[in-house]
Amino acid sequence: MIGKLRGKVDAIGESEAVIDVNGVGYLVGMAGQTLARLQQGQEVEVHIETYVREDAFKLWGFLSERERAWFAQLQTVQGVGAKAALALLDALGVDELESAAALGDASAFGKAKGVGPKLAGRISSELKDKPPPTGRAFSPGFAVAASAGIASAPAEDAPAANNQAREDAVSALLNLGYAETDARRAAAAAARANPEAEASELIRLALKELAK
Known part of the structure; x- marks a missing residue:
């Protein structure tokens, strides 16, 4: 399984990017806000959620471990798949998402494209009793280890x-x-x-x- 990639942005599409790691191009699905932060040729470190199905092998990428952890946690709710989880992260951002989960704020979840009132209510009901995801221990506090020129989550999306x-x-x-x-x-x-x-x-x- 792939947990993290570090390389250059080779190409950017509508819903995915190609990350070149030592000459190997990895096709990584990303949310719109994440793609908007990327530039072709830029060095990036991407936290990966790997999905393996009988008919597919899919990589989903995030510029912070905290985003990836919430992407995974959202999908523990019945009816929330990868597309809906990405839409929620796009619409709310990770800080507002975490607050909405703690408060049981269904109206906040309803801001996401494709998330109707019924699903928003279910997300609210199921997440309000769960602690925030702990994620992987790449570094304390979900911080993205970044050096000069390495793209990471911007300040507004940091914890x-x-x-x-x-x-x-x-x-x-x-x-x-x-x-x-x-x-x-x-x-x-x-x-x-x-x-x-x-x-x-x-x-x-x-x-x-x-x-x-």
């Missing part, structure tokens, strides 16, 4: 600065006896409204959210 603070707040709420679903919902709401807040402040704000 939010308060992700650890939010997880610390969730842990504190669990220790106080709150259910994990309620703890994650409240911590996500507090973090969304206060992206720079530290854990202690998020705990206070989450408790206020739980008291509503």
Whole structure:
């Protein structure tokens, strides 16, 4: 199986790119926003989700491990295939997607092309009880190891600065006896409204959210 590719962008299509790794061209399916960040001849590091079927061998590529992990997690929901998962990542971005999952925000999932109200509701219902995906441990915090000239996820798609603070707040709420679903919902709401807040402040704000 292929987990990561590093090479040059050889060609860019409507829904896929060819990544040249030492003279071998790998055809990699990508979301529209990912393709828009690429330039022909550019050095890239691409995190890969490999699909093997009886009649197909498909590579899906992402510029961050966090995106790849969410692509995989979305497909644990019945009715969500690769196309729908890519559409959700395109429409929301990984940070908004993670917040929508924690909050159970069906309307956010409904923004994605091809995701109707019924499927959006199912995604919301199934993901709100699950922790965020852990992904592969290429490097701490899903960061993409990048050197000069190597394309990676842009700053707006990197993990939010308060992700650890939010997880610390969730842990504190669990220790106080709150259910994990309620703890994650409240911590996500507090973090969304206060992206720079530290854990202690998020705990206070989450408790206020739980008291509503």
